[in-house]
Amino acid sequence: MERVAFLIEPEGLRLGALLNPETLVLRRTAGVRPRRALGVPLTGSGLMDDPLLFTGGGTTELNLELLFDVTLAGSSVTSEDVRDLTRPLWQLAENAHAEDGYGRPSLLRVVWGKVLNMPCVVAAVAERLEHFTPTGAPRRSWLSLRLLRVEEEVARQVEAPRVPPGGVGAENEHLAGQVAASLPPEAFDTQSVLSGGPDPGSGQRLDEIAWERYRDPSLWRLIASLNGINDPMHLNTGTVLRLPPASAIRGTT
Numbered sequence: 001m002e003r004v005a006f007l008i009e010p011e012g013l014r015l016g017a018l019l020n021p022e023t024l025v026l027r028r029t030a031g032v033r034p035r036r037a038l039g040v041p042l043t044g045s046g047l048m049d050d051p052l053l054f055t056g057g058g059t060t061e062l063n064l065e066l067l068f069d070v071t072l073a074g075s076s077v078t079s080e081d082v083r084d085l086t087r088p089l090w091q092l093a094e095n096a097h098a099e100d101g102y103g104r105p106s107l108l109r110v111v112w113g114k115v116l117n118m119p120c121v122v123a124a125v126a127e128r129l130e131h132f133t134p135t136g137a138p139r140r141s142w143l144s145l146r147l148l149r150v151e152e153e154v155a156r157q158v159e160a161p162r163v164p165p166g167g168v169g170a171e172n173e174h175l176a177g178q179v180a181a182s183l184p185p186e187a188f189d190t191q192s193v194l195s196g197g198p199d200p201g202s203g204q205r206l207d208e209i210a211w212e213r214y215r216d217p218s219l220w221r222l223i224a225s226l227n228g229i230n231d232p233m234h235l236n237t238g239t240v241l242r243l244p245p246a247s248a249i250r251g252t253t
Contacts, residue, residue, distance in 0.1 A: 002112065003017070003074060004016075004017055004018070004111070006109070007109040007111060007217055008088055013076055013088055014217070015075050015086075015088060015089070016072055016073065019067075020065045020067070023063075025062070026060070027062075028060050029061070032053065032058075034052060034053070035052060035053045059149070061149075062110070062146070062148075063144070063147075064144070064145045064146075065144055066142070066145060067140070067142060068141040081137040082139055082140055083141070086143055089125055093122045094106075106122070108122065118147075119151075119152065122147060123147060124144075125146070126144040128141070128142040129141055179222070179226065183244055183248055187245065187248070189244075189245065190242060191241050192239065193235045206220035206229070206235070207220040209223065210222075213246070214249060219249065223243065226242055226244070
């Protein structure tokens with residue numbers, strides 16, 4: 001079995017699991033349907049197949065067989081009850097997210113080495129719990145997950161960092177101050193923002209940089225605070241960021 005990660009933004013969660021690649025199933029459904037006239041399918045005695053209407057689009061489905069365990073490292077959630085690790089996936093299937101009175105897609109990103117990096121919607125989830133403690137808390141979960149792929153452009157709009165009114169928040173300002181005070185200026189690394197935005201000249205998102213460097217997309221707020229960035233959605237290509245080493249962040253969080 002191999003490690004796979006699920007990234008859930010804007011909550012900033014990272015869930016680690018083991019994947020059985022022998023049962024990895026990808027299924028594609030093309031955008032076609034039978035032709036109809038006045039609500040009745042078009043048929044004829046001389047036809048070998050029903051006439052089809054090509055609508056475009058379609059769906060790409062991913063079926064995963066996963067193992068979650070409280071002893072497995074790699075999650076931003078720690079608990080002695082494995083349901084605390086799998087509950088975010090169940091909540092994504094509830095379609096409960098809403099903003100300004102309107103529903104929005106509940107997305108997660110599947111990352112498996114260089115094989116998968118795909119934004120998806122949870123279509124179905126099923127779970128078998130094992131290894132119960134004396135208090136009745138399960139420590140292991142065998143979880144079946146059915147996902148539907150989402151286009152990257154849609155995912156960018158949904159996953160994009162959301163800045164609360166007033167900036168990145170006092171907690172992140174305090175953490176940034178701790179990191180800055182604990183390190184000399186030469187301990188910071190510099191990194192230029194690469195091209196990666198949908199518009200010409202626009203660069204990577206801060207959550208992408210936080211994932212690449214710290215394997216925690218929620219740390220985009222810390223990067224924004226350290227660099228005085230008020231608008232993380234519109235970074236220009238070539239912008240130079242000051243980034244602390246991962247060890248300094250672990251020592252202050």
